[in-house]
Amino acid sequence: MIAIASPQGGTLQAEWTLAGDRQAPILYLHGWGGSRRNWQPMAQDLEDCGAGLALDWRGFGEARSQPADQDYSLQATVADLVALLDQLALPSVRIVAHSWGCSVALLFAQAYSDRVDRLLLTASGLFSYSAIAFAIFQQISQLLVRSRSPLWQQIPGLDRLILSRFCHQPLDPVTTRSFLEDFLQADTEAAIGSLQDAVSLTAVEQLGQAWRSLSVPTLLISGQFDQIAPVVLGERAAALSDRCRQVVMPQVGHLPMLEDPTAFAAIARPFLQADRNSLP
Secondary structure, eight states, X not given: OEEEEOTTSSEEEEEEOSXXXXXXXXXXXXXXXXXXXXXXXXXXXXXXXXXXXXXXXTTSGGGOOOOSSOOOSHHHHHHHHHHHHHHTTOSOEEEEEETHHHHHHHHHHHHOGGGEEEEEEESOOOOOOOXXXXXXXXXXXXXXXXXXXXXXXXXXXHHHHHHTTTOSSOOOHHHHHHHHHHHHHXXXXXXXXXXXXXXXXXXXXXXXXXHHTOOSOEEEEEETTOSSSOHHHHHHHHTTOTTEEEEEETTOOSOHHHHSHHHHHHHHHHHHHSOGGGOX
16 A cells, blocks of 8 residues: 655555556546545456556545545645656556546646546546536535444445445445445545535536547546436537547446446457557
8 A cells, every 4th residue: 555645734545456567557546435446356457458556535445534624626636646646756647537536537637638648537427517406416415424324334225225326237245335335434524525626616617628628538438327427428528529439338327347347348448558649
């Protein structure tokens, strides 16, 4: 495990896969409420494409214990990525990201395109702003975060019930439990702070511009039955740039890399292995 000092005063945690070429690294970024565990099985499957470095954002996974009063905005999290690459002396990386992690990856690629070889984005898209809908979402999400309890893990079937919102295909019991654990153990300040910034008019405007100004080869994988980032939002985003291509995975929801890892790897591998000059 590698501890990375954040410019915000806290730390991130990162872990390499056991094999793979570290001279051609792939950085795996998890989504809101998750952890590097969301990506580790896939990172191991794709070791033939390069060494995988899976990250726990500040406040999540094993980086959940953080000092108080930190900035968890998207731009502050982009600064965390810069610190990660600088401290590990990585001039450029391929990035594989999920959901909220895609938002960070997009803004990072916009600001530091020379440090991004390519982007593989999962379960993302171009959202439209609605003041009422966003306010309701914020209130419900904050209530959910603040009401969390370790006792939730003792309620039979609750993990499967929560995952049914995210997945079209059921996950194995171990992965299902770990998904709930990551959400329950996330730092409250980090969970609320990151969501407040990401679900806002400012974020919608910034991300819209990031999609339009894409300058690195980008593959967007959308789940056919994703209820969080529906296919149509991915279509809207991909239409903004000739550098982005969308692939829709059938019979999966918001976690395609966990719901159908074989199909996901079959799509990801050619993109990650391709000569950069052959990509759009």
